[in-house]
Amino acid sequence: MSPKQHRGEVTADLLLDTALRLYTESGEQGVTVSAVTKASGVSLGSLYHHFGSLDGLLTALTERWTHRLLGQLVTAVTATDTGPDGIRAVVEAYVGFVREHPGAALLIHSPYADERMMARAPELREAHAPSVSAFALWAQPRIESGELAPLPLPLVETLVLGPVVGLARRWLAGIQDIDLDEAVRILPDRIWRSISADPD
Template sequence: MSRKQQRGEATVEHLLDAALRVYAQTGDQGLTVSAVTKASGVSLGSLYHHFGSIDGLMNALLMRWLERLLGELVTAVQGTRTAHTGIRALVGAYLAFVQEHRDAARLLHSAYADRQGMADGKQLRDAQEARLSPLAQWAQAYVDSGELAPLPMPLIESLILGPVVGVARRWLSGINDVDLDEAALILPDRIWRSVGADPK
């Protein structure tokens, strides 16, 4: 990689870091081109060169953190031996990510992210296919073995992650009536009841 490419990559990372800081302080209403260039010290021209617009920057920021979250979920299930322990690992990894990366988690669970997901859901899923495939393959293997109920994969995904996302959103909203460590202990067994195959 040339020095110019290295500088370009460093600028991209710097802008993404600055955008997350601005978002954490002001929300998406305050996330403007001028706020990001001021926080980063990067020129307006560089921001437009690398991202095209503030929306391009925001989408790149969403993709960056979604990829990290999915990567941690994949890593979590790879070390498990049963569907039940895999669900426990998924729940634990998701909620640990939310606690460790609160600002990024707020962005991932924000109205902005929801709007992008509704507008470009297929494109977002296609872009993360490399990360999503191992999770789908993990679940499908347990459907095939009879440990998970024979449900369509989108329903299994919703039944496993839906409650976790709901709890994460509640915690991130600042209501302070949910304990994520307690949730990590309680949710896996409750989720298992909804997706585990019925005993014969």
């Protein structure tokens, strides 16, 4: 990597980190061009050079943290030997991510992220293909062995992640009427029953 490329990466990272800090502090309305350039010390021209627009910056930020979350989930599930252990690992990793990175978690669960990600679904599906493939590599042998129900993999993903995403959205919205530790104890078994070949 040339010194110029390195400087470019450093600048892009600074803009992304600044945008996340502003989003964490003030929400989407706090992430303005003037706020980002002032807080980061990066010029307006550099912001547009790297991201094209403020929307481009927020989209890149959302994709960065979505990719990191998916990476943590894949690492967690692929390190396990049994189906129930895999589901427990996913729930623990997801809740751990939300607790450790609340600002990023709030962004990737926001209406903004939903709207932008839905609009770019085919492109993002391709970008996240390695994570999907890793999950398939974990799930397919368990389907073939009779441990997992013979369901389409997208449906398995929905049954696994749906309850955890719902929990995260509720907690991030400030409706903290569910104890996260209790949820981590209860959800894995309930989720496993929904995908197990033998739910009893």
